[in-house]
Amino acid sequence: MVCEEEMLIEKVCELYEQISSLESLKPSKNVDMLFTQLVLTCIPPSPIDVTKLDKTVQEIRSHLIRLCGEAEGHLETHYSTILGSYDNPLDHLNIFPYYSNYLKLGLLEFTILSQHCTHVPTKIAFVGSGPLPLTSIVLASNHLPSTTFHNYDMDPLANSNATRLVSSDPDLSKRMVFHTTDILDVSNGLKEYEVVYLAALVGMDKEGKNRIIDHLAKNMAPGALLMLRSAHGARAFLYPVVEPCDLRGFEVLSVFHPTDEVINSVVIARKYPQPVPMHSLDQQGLASMILPNKCSEIQAFNPLNHGNIIEELAIEEQLL
Numbered sequence: 208m209v210c211e212e213e214m215l216i217e218k219v220c221e222l223y224e225q226i227s228s229l230e231s232l233k234p235s236k237n238v239d240m241l242f243t244q245l246v247l248t249c250i251p252p253s254p255i256d257v258t259k260l261d262k263t264v265q266e267i268r269s270h271l272i273r274l275c276g277e278a279e280g281h282l283e284t285h286y287s288t289i290l291g292s293y294d295n296p297l298d299h300l301n302i303f304p305y306y307s308n309y310l311k312l313g314l315l316e317f318t319i320l321s322q323h324c325t326h327v328p329t330k331i332a333f334v335g336s337g338p339l340p341l342t343s344i345v346l347a348s349n350h351l352p353s354t355t356f357h358n359y360d361m362d363p364l365a366n367s368n369a370t371r372l373v374s375s376d377p378d379l380s381k382r383m384v385f386h387t388t389d390i391l392d393v394s395n396g397l398k399e400y401e402v403v404y405l406a407a408l409v410g411m412d413k414e415g416k417n418r419i420i421d422h423l424a425k426n427m428a429p430g431a432l433l434m435l436r437s438a439h440g441a442r443a444f445l446y447p448v449v450e451p452c453d454l455r456g457f458e459v460l461s462v463f464h465p466t467d468e469v470i471n472s473v474v475i476a477r478k479y480p481q482p483v484p485m486h487s488l489d490q491q492g493l494a495s496m497i498l499p500n501k502c503s504e505i506q507a508f509n510p511l512n513h514g515n516i517i518e519e520l521a522i523e524e525q526l527l
């Protein structure tokens with residue numbers, strides 16, 4: 208097992224060396240080939256714990272997540288521009304190579320959301336929607352046909368590309384709203400949403416992610432749901448990890464780790480109904496590590512046959 212882990216780390220570091228020496232991360236044969244290899248290396252289930260890596264590998268991982276984010280941004284801009292040249296961009300979404308992953312992730316997130324939401328939400332916020340807001344488009348078109356989606360992105364170019372994709376659609380042009388702003392500058396506006404989605408790449412390191420989560424905890428409506436994306440095992444070389452204990456101010460309802468080609472883990476949490484006094488936040492951080500077992504349901508099913516579920520909260524269960 209140790210040997211397997213060493214081989215995995217060696218392979219990831221080797222790919223990192225090649226990726227970090229590329230002149231550009233814009234889509235090209237070489238860029239696509241290296242990222243495909245990286246993804247295929249990280250997808251198989253692995254017991255690796257990224258928090259236990261030595262300092263050099265930790266630094267490589269942090270840098271790799273940024274490089275993946277940059278490449279993902281370029282890829283989305285590239286395809287959004289091509290799609291924007293069609294009269295009806297939404298009819299051609301399947302030209303995006305990972306469209307089927309978004310269909311699966313959208314269905315998975317909708318299924319998980321439905322288990323914790325008693326009614327159809329009227330307004331959902333998606334934070335970090337990007338130039339190709341596929342999650343919002345898939346949810347709005349396939350699963351939540353009467354919900355309005357408020358997409359937030361701090362990059363004006365991302366939003367103008369994204370707006371172009373839905374502008375010719377009579378239904379989605381009304382139900383997809385775009386806001387160009389850093390989510391850290393939105394406070395009262397966040398209270399309007401029954402559900403807030405947070406994209407995996409908003410907050411690329413622990414500190415950045417926690418700043419965003421704390422901001423959401425402070426400003427979302429009491430009782431509102433937060434859907435966020437994390438990563439498990441070797442997939443954590445590609446995306447930031449959110450642990451239940453990072454979700455201060457929220458009750459963690461469930462954590463689901465797909466083992467198929469859907470890379471991200473899905474975490475759903477509910478903002479506590481009562482405001483939590485600031486002085487108790489540290490204790491509460493500890494509480495949310497221990498309490499999920501008490502106050503949340505541990506998903507003991509496999510909603511969409513997404514491979515095996517590995518339940519992080521099981522360890523807390525043993526503690527109680």
Ligand SMILES: C[S@+](CC[C@H](N)C(=O)[O-])C[C@H]1O[C@@H](n2cnc3c(N)ncnc32)[C@H](O)[C@@H]1O
Pocket residue numbers: 279280283334335336337338339340341342343359360361362365388389390391406407408409410
């Ligand atoms: C490229 S990804 C898009 C996610 C993907 N399309 C999806 O459906 O999950 C991340 C986006 O988040 C945006 N972003 C990062 N930090 C942000 C913040 N603090 N506030 C608003 N947008 C942010 C970036 O500008 C980028 O466009």
